[in-house]
Amino acid sequence: MKNKFIYLAILAAGFASCEPEFENPVTTDDYSAGEADFSSYVAVGNSLTAGYMDGTVYKSGQANSFPNLLAQQFALVGGGAFTQPSYEDDVNNLGGISGIPGFGTRLVIDAAQGRPEPLVGTPTITLAPQATAYNNMGVPGAKSFHLVAPGYGNAAGLALGQANPYFVRHATSSTATVIGDAMMKNPTFFTNWIGNNDVLSYATSGGTRPDNPGTPEDESLLPATDQTGNPNAASYGSNDITDPTLFAGVYTQLIAALTSNGAKGVVATIPNVTSIPYFTTVPYAPLSPAALGGSANIDALNAQLYGPLNGIFTAYGEPNRVKLLSAASANPILIYDVDAIDRSAEITGALTPSLGAPTATAFGAVFGKARQATAEDLVVLPASSVIGTPNASSPSPLINLNGVSYPMPSKWVLTANEQAKVEAATTAYNNAIVSIAATNDLAVADMNVILNQLVSGLRADNGTLYTANYFSGGTTEFKVLFSLDGVHPNARGYSVIANEIIKVINEFYNAKLPLLNPNNYPGIHIVPTN
Amino acid sequence: MRKLLSLTLMALASSTAFAGGYRVSIQGQKQLAMGHTGVAVVNSAETAFFNPAGMAYLENKFNLSVGGSALFSKTRFQENTYNTTASSDNFGTPFNAYATYKLNDWLTAGLAVYTPFGSEVEWDQNWQGAYLVNNIDLKAIFIQPTVSVRVGEHFSVGGGPIYATGSVTFNRNLYAANSTFQVDGNPTDLTIEAKGISAWGYNIGMMFNPTDKIRLGLNYRSEIIMEARDGDANFNDVPDFAQTTLTNTTFDADLPLPAEITAGISVQVTDKWLFAFDFNHAMWSAYKSLDVKFNNGLPTSVNPRNYKDASTYRFGTQYKANDKFTFRAGYYFDESPVQDGYFAPETPRNDSNAFTGGLTYQINNKFGVDFSFLYIHFDEIDNSYDHNPNGNFAGTYKSVVFSPGVGITYGF
Numbered sequence: 001m002k003n004k005f006i007y008l009a010i011l012a013a014g015f016a017s018c019e020p021e022f023e024n025p026v027t028t029d030d031y032s033a034g035e036a037d038f039s040s041y042v043a044v045g046n047s048l049t050a051g052y053m054d055g056t057v058y059k060s061g062q063a064n065s066f067p068n069l070l071a072q073q074f075a076l077v078g079g080g081a082f083t084q085p086s087y088e089d090d091v092n093n094l095g096g097i098s099g100i101p102g103f104g105t106r107l108v109i110d111a112a113q114g115r116p117e118p119l120v121g122t123p124t125i126t127l128a129p130q131a132t133a134y135n136n137m138g139v140p141g142a143k144s145f146h147l148v149a150p151g152y153g154n155a156a157g158l159a160l161g162q163a164n165p166y167f168v169r170h171a172t173s174s175t176a177t178v179i180g181d182a183m184m185k186n187p188t189f190f191t192n193w194i195g196n197n198d199v200l201s202y203a204t205s206g207g208t209r210p211d212n213p214g215t216p217e218d219e220s221l222l223p224a225t226d227q228t229g230n231p232n233a234a235s236y237g238s239n240d241i242t243d244p245t246l247f248a249g250v251y252t253q254l255i256a257a258l259t260s261n262g263a264k265g266v267v268a269t270i271p272n273v274t275s276i277p278y279f280t281t282v283p284y285a286p287l288s289p290a291a292l293g294g295s296a297n298i299d300a301l302n303a304q305l306y307g308p309l310n311g312i313f314t315a316y317g318e319p320n321r322v323k324l325l326s327a328a329s330a331n332p333i334l335i336y337d338v339d340a341i342d343r344s345a346e347i348t349g350a351l352t353p354s355l356g357a358p359t360a361t362a363f364g365a366v367f368g369k370a371r372q373a374t375a376e377d378l379v380v381l382p383a384s385s386v387i388g389t390p391n392a393s394s395p396s397p398l399i400n401l402n403g404v405s406y407p408m409p410s411k412w413v414l415t416a417n418e419q420a421k422v423e424a425a426t427t428a429y430n431n432a433i434v435s436i437a438a439t440n441d442l443a444v445a446d447m448n449v450i451l452n453q454l455v456s457g458l459r460a461d462n463g464t465l466y467t468a469n470y471f472s473g474g475t476t477e478f479k480v481l482f483s484l485d486g487v488h489p490n491a492r493g494y495s496v497i498a499n500e501i502i503k504v505i506n507e508f509y510n511a512k513l514p515l516l517n518p519n520n521y522p523g524i525h526i527v528p529t530n
Numbered sequence: 531m532r533k534l535l536s537l538t539l540m541a542l543a544s545s546t547a548f549a550g551g552y553r554v555s556i557q558g559q560k561q562l563a564m565g566h567t568g569v570a571v572v573n574s575a576e577t578a579f580f581n582p583a584g585m586a587y588l589e590n591k592f593n594l595s596v597g598g599s600a601l602f603s604k605t606r607f608q609e610n611t612y613n614t615t616a617s618s619d620n621f622g623t624p625f626n627a628y629a630t631y632k633l634n635d636w637l638t639a640g641l642a643v644y645t646p647f648g649s650e651v652e653w654d655q656n657w658q659g660a661y662l663v664n665n666i667d668l669k670a671i672f673i674q675p676t677v678s679v680r681v682g683e684h685f686s687v688g689g690g691p692i693y694a695t696g697s698v699t700f701n702r703n704l705y706a707a708n709s710t711f712q713v714d715g716n717p718t719d720l721t722i723e724a725k726g727i728s729a730w731g732y733n734i735g736m737m738f739n740p741t742d743k744i745r746l747g748l749n750y751r752s753e754i755i756m757e758a759r760d761g762d763a764n765f766n767d768v769p770d771f772a773q774t775t776l777t778n779t780t781f782d783a784d785l786p787l788p789a790e791i792t793a794g795i796s797v798q799v800t801d802k803w804l805f806a807f808d809f810n811h812a813m814w815s816a817y818k819s820l821d822v823k824f825n826n827g828l829p830t831s832v833n834p835r836n837y838k839d840a841s842t843y844r845f846g847t848q849y850k851a852n853d854k855f856t857f858r859a860g861y862y863f864d865e866s867p868v869q870d871g872y873f874a875p876e877t878p879r880n881d882s883n884a885f886t887g888g889l890t891y892q893i894n895n896k897f898g899v900d901f902s903f904l905y906i907h908f909d910e911i912d913n914s915y916d917h918n919p920n921g922n923f924a925g926t927y928k929s930v931v932f933s934p935g936v937g938i939t940y941g942f
Contacts, residue, residue, distance in 0.1 A: 019604065020928040023910055026610045076613075111771030460921065479919075514613035517658070519706030519921055528770035 031076045034511030036264050038079035042135050042187035043067030044147065044179065044254065045194050045268075048497075049138025050166065051084070053483035053490050054106040054525065055118070057140060057166070058095030059087040061106070064491035064521055067136050067191060069498040073513045074189075084136040085170045089125050096123030097165055101213070107484035109471065110530035116471075116484040117530050127155060130170040133184035139167045143197045143242060144250045145233045147178040161238065179257050190258045190265035191501065193447070195251070195429045198242035199422050202226075203273045204487065205239045206380055206411040207338070207418035218393075220411045223338045226421045228428075241421060244428035251432055255440050264509060266443045266501055269430040271451035273422055277470035278381045278486035279414060280455075284373040285332040286387060287325070287404060295327040305405060309367055312350050316343060321371045332372040333379070333387055333403030336410050339417045344368025362395040370407040376416035381470070381486040383412035443508035445501045454481065460496055460518055471524045480523050491521040552649035552668055552877055553788075553812060555842075555864075556624040559597040559900035559937035563888025564846025565860020567806035569794035570737065570747035573848075574939050575628035578642040578676050581735035581749045581792075582688030585630045585638040585678035590941035592632075597900060597937020598625035605651070605878050607659070609925030616657045618878075620650045626937075635680070638688075642674040642733075646751075647696075647787050651876055656717055660703040661920045663876040664719065670696035670756065670787060674733055689734030694754045694787065697725040700876075704765070704776075706920040713767040722781050722822060724761025729754045731787075743798045753789035753816055758782060763824055779826035786816040788837075794844075802850045810842040814867030834917040835874070840867040846886075853892060858902075860886040873913035878927045880911040890939070898939040906931040 024030075043049045043065075050057055051065025062068070062084055071082030096118075097103035105119045139146070141164050146152050149162075153171020157163030172181050182190075202224050211220040224239035231246040258265060273279050292298050302324045313321040318341070325331045348357075348364030355363065373379065387403040394400035402408050414422070430448055437444045450458070454468035458481075466481045481493035489497060495516040502513045558576030561568035568580030575593035577584035601622040608615040630640035652665040671694070678688030704718045705711050711718040735749035763781040794808035814837035822831040846860035864882045868874075888902035907930070914924030 020606045020908075020930040022606065022608060022926060022928050026608045026613060026615065030610055031613075109771075515611050517612040517614070519658075519661070526769065526771050 030512065031514060032512045033074075033077040033079075034506070034509040036505060036509040036511055037188040038071075038074035038077060040080050040135070040186055040188045041067070041071055041074055041082060042182050042185045042190045042258075043070075043138055044182050044190060044192045044258065045138040046142045046197050047138065047140035047488060048196060049136065049191070049193055050140050051136075051138070051494065052140045053485070053488045053494075054095070054108070055483075055485040056095030056103065056106045057087065058106045059090040059093050061095070061491065062087055064494050065136060065138065066494040066498040066501065067138065069495055069516055070191070070501060071135070073498075073502060073516065077511070077513065082135045083132075085132075085134050085166075086130055087125065089128070091124050092121055094119055094121045094123055095125070097125050097127070098123045099126075100165055103165065106525075108530065109484065109524055109526040111526050112529040119527070120530050127165055127168050129155070129168070131172050132170055133172055133181040134170060135185055137178055137182040139164055139178055141166065141197060142178065142194065143201075144194050144247050144254075145242065147194060148250055148253055149233075150175045150177050152176075152178060153181075179254055183257055183260070186261060187258060187263045187265075188261075190263055191268065191445075192254060192258060192265060193268035193445075194254070195242075195247060195270045195433070198247055198429065199270065199425045200273070200487070201239045202241045203414055203418070203422045204278060204380060206414050207239075207421075208409075208411040209237050209239055221409060223410065226425070228421075228425065241425045244425060244432065247429050248432035248436070251436050255436055255442070259440055259442075264442065266445050266504055266508075267433055267437045268445040268501070269433050269448040270426050271448045272426050273378070273414070273419070275451040275454050275468050276487055277468055277482050279378040280468055281381050281470040281486060282379040282384045282387075283330075284375055284377050284379055285330045286384075287331040287333060289327050289329075289331075291388065292325065292331065292404065298325045298327045301325055301405065305399065308351065309347070309370070312343060312347055313371075315350075316341075316346060323372065332374065334370055334405075334407045335373050335377065335403070335413045335415075336369055336407035337371050337413075337415055337417075338369065338410050339415065340369045340371050342368045359396075363399070366395065366399060366406065373408075373413060374416075376419075378414040378419065379408075380412055380414065383408065386412060443504045445504045447497070447500070450497075450500050458496070460499070466493075466496065466518075484524065490523050492518045492523045495521040552647050553790075554601075554622075554624050554646060554648050556599050556601070556904070556933065556935065557626050557644045557646060558595060558628070559599075559888060559902040559935050560595070560858065560890065560939070561846070562599075562904060562935065563858035563860060563886050563900070563902040564806055564848055565808075565844045565862045565884070565886050567794060567796070567808040567844045567846035567860060569735070569749045569792040569808050570745040570796040571794075571804070571806050571846075572737075572745065574941075575630045575640065576626070578628045578630060578640045578674070579626065579644055579646075579733070581737055581747045582640070582676045582678050582690060582733060583686040583735040583737040583749075584745075584747065585640050585676065585688055586636070586680035586686040587737070587739075588630055588632070588638065588941075590632075592940075592942055593630045594628070594940040595900075595937060596625075596627045597902075597935055598623055599902070599904070599933045599935030601931070601933040603650075603929065603931045605927060605929040607653075607875065607878070607925050607927055611924070612658070614658045614925075616653055616659070618651050618653045618875075620652055622648065622650055624648065630676075630678075637680075638678040640676040640678070640690075642672070642676055642690075644672050644674075645670065646672055649877055651878070653875065656703065659875045659923050660717065660719075661706045662702060662874055662915060662918060662923055664701045664703065665699075666701075666876045667699045668696070668785075669698070670694055672731075676733070684739045685736070687734070687736045689732060692731040692733055692752070692754065693728065694731060694756065695726065695728045696756050697723075697727065698756075698758065698761075698785065699723045711769060711772065713769055716767040718765060718767050718769065718772070718776065720763065720765055722761055722763045722783070724758035724781075724783075727756045727758050727761075729756055745796045747792070747794050747796075749792045751790045753813065754787045756785045756787060758785070760825070763822070775828070777826050779824050779828070781825065782823045783821060785820065788816050789813045804848040804850075806844075806846045806848075808842075808844040808846075810844065811839060812842070812867065813839050815839050817867070833874075834872065836869055836872050837867040838869055840865040856890040856892070858886075858888045858890075862886075864906075868913075870913060871916040873911075873927070874915045875923065875927075878929065880908055880913070880927070880929075882929075882931075883907045888935075896940060896942050900935075900937040900939060902935040902937075904931070904933040904935070
């Protein structure tokens with residue numbers, strides 16, 4: 001009897017210790033680099049490559065740059081060390097750049113206010129030269145031709161607008177080029193995602209020039225230029241659209257350099273602006289009857305402004321340019337359209353009998369190029385805090401509310417005309433990218449196609465349906481791929497981008513790399529108060 | 531001593547799901563050893579569970595069977611899309627106690643206490659699938675007063691009400707890994723806990739013995755819906771900004787313990803050999819969705835399950851070697867009620883093949899000791915849960931279950 005107990009105990013122990021075993025346990029041995037050699041991976045590009053998000057580069061954000069995420073997967077199959085520009089000086093993880101206006105701290109959602117705000121604090125990131133070539137050569141703000149421009153990292157060029165503070169931080173010399181520094185890493189594999197800014201700064205500025213704070217005039221009221229046909233980059237304003245011929249030339253030069261040692265790589269196309277929340281979040285017709293102050297206000301606006309304008313535009317053959325405000329449904333904003341027919345003389349003439357010449361002339365100047373926005377217009381994200389606020393340029397407090405009684409300045413709206421220029425340039429760049437890649441037998445990550453899926457919803461490999469929507473509350477947080485600047489992905493978005501590139505690598509180079517799980521990467525940052 | 535033993539078992543009461551869904555088929559050492567057949571077997575007081583009608587045929591005036599098992603359950607998870615692995619090792623102690631008393635020639639009364647449902651799974655906290663489940667512990671104890679009536683020589687019926695009492699604890703992360711909903715790196719998670727949930731059901735059966743060698747049995751155990759009301763729902767590691775919405779509250783949820791119908795036959799081939807076959811059909815399709823309704827205005831958490839009815843095919847045999855030793859063996863094939871695309875890691879079970887064995891050592895003509903063992907083999911399975919807004923959860927699962935058990939039988 002006692003023996004039987006012992007046997008039973010042994011039997012029990014034997015079974016209890018038996019482990020469930022997979023026929024093919026996952027190990028890193030399952031993965032392979034295929035025909036690619038990841039021993040020295042170099043990423044060339046702009047803010048999207050640098051890990052820019054929430055309006056800046058900050059330490060924890062940079063850690064989730066897509067090249068850094070890729071490098072972690074490459075490391076499973078022989079990938080070497082991957083270095084990024086040092087952000088050790090970002091001790092409070094705020095981003096921004098110390099002492100340079102316009103380079104503020106990262107955006108967060110202030111839960112107390114329910115809106116995005118720059119995180120309170122002072123940037124500690126300095127321009128102290130690191131003089132180091134890094135594997136991540138993404139330089140925020142860089143356009144295609146900047147990558148081959150000597151002196152783009154020269155601190156002395158900052159005041160002249162010829163240098164970029166981000167490259168100043170790590171350029172190996174005052175005459176170094178981005179591509180030159182990249183080649184110092186002797187890449188065996190590269191990604192090149194450049195060209196977004198060649199058209200994006202035009203788009204995000206609503207097709208206007210940057211304001212020069214050194215002059216009393218507001219240059220942002222003036223249109224930027226589509227430089228198609230002009231290959232002289234030195235003559236470009238910073239918001240101009242780069243000439244596609246220049247772009248193709250520079251791109252060929254970049255690829256020639258990157259492949260000069262036989263490196264393989266992935267190039268990425270430029271996404272169209274309609275797939276980013278910066279342009280898709282603010283509706284063209286946000287003025288609800290309540291927002292306009294109710295029917296009494298609406299009647300007054302119609303009687304004194306919209307009615308007369310509608311009458312004048314209709315008389316000159318544009319009956320749909322301005323319509324009466326509705327007291328029942330949301331109304332479009334009033335905008336300044338640089339391409340509209342100028343009716344200032346006609347408005348002045350029509351209103352002189354009732355308002356007198358000086359007032360009528362002022363009306364003519366303000367509303368001569370005004371029209372109501374349509375569904376074809378894209379209102380930029382920052383406009384949401386401008387619509388309905390007083391415009392300091394207005395001659396009278398009676399007609400000073402942006403978008404309501406005063407036309408929204410051009411920089412807040414990317415009109416259909418301007419979009420056409422952006423789209424034409426984007427298409428031309430992408431054609432150049434695809435054709436240059438084909439010539440050099442390189443893989444293409446078609447980010448234009450991939451990110452355009454976000455418009456209707458992109459089904460990620462983990463099943464989550466991601467959209468191009470801007471953050472709209474905690475319960476949808478896990479669907480948001482874009483950071484709070486509305487242009488750049490958040491860390492989760494970068495993981496989705498890294499996955500798309502991995503899929504391209506796996507396909508094109510017969511590699512087998514694991515994907516990243518987007519769920520493991522943060523989305524929006526929320527603070528209780530700011 | 532017996533009282534002490536049963537009290538100890540009560541205290542330990544917990545079970546690990548190893549059959550389809552969260553059904554735990556360990557309701558008697560003798561019958562488990564025979565592949566958990568028993569609807570047409572009259573061996574001991576265990577019949578109070580397997581088929582109350584069988585109690586009428588027990589030879590002794592008084593029968594007692596008490597037993598428990600040590601249930602080891604191990605599950606491994608892996609997937610190579612993202613290159614992750616996870617594991618869950620669990621231990622449970624399903625138990626049962628049956629007593630019958632023959633009041634007269636045609637009427638037998640009994641009491642059955644058993645743990646037919648339960649689930650305990652504990653993945654690593656904050657693992658890859660933490661937004662579906664970190665851990666779950668579901669317990670249910672059924673208490674069933676029973677009568678059996680013999681109608682003539684060949685036929686009997688039996689049955690009784692079931693008083694079910696149970697508890698559930700369930701923890702999951704609110705979202706997939708997320709820097710927003712976390713405090714100091716600990717993701718926001720939700721624990722729901724309900725204790726003392728009770729409900730009523732019934733167990734009825736009939737048995738027909740066309741000859742003295744053959745028994746036919748039919749048993750039906752009703753569905754019991756465990757209605758958790760005003761259980762505690764507590765949010766942990768809630769970031770400051772969300773503390774006004776993610777407030778601790780109470781919850782309501784319904785969990786069905788499905789009805790099961792069993793038909794079977796046993797044949798006494800020789801004096802020593804008995805063979806039995808059971809067919810179980812469990813109405814799992816009652817489990818459509820686990821909906822947790824919060825009482826503080828938070829949206830109801832809807833977790834589709836969409837189980838399907840599932841059957842189990844059981845084969846068992848018993849060899850009575852002599853007055854002291856009886857040996858048993860069995861096999862069953864258990865269909866999983868979980869459908870493709872609904873394979874949630876809280877009950878990560880697929881179809882299984884189970885092998886059982888055991889023996890009884892009869893110390894004297896009143897007192898015997900039963901031993902059983904159970905080994906369940908699960909094929910490796912690739913499946914996913916596709917019904918969570920945080921994303922699909924797909925991978926490969928492999929489970930092993932082993933359970934040695936011991937019991938005593940007393941009768942006079």
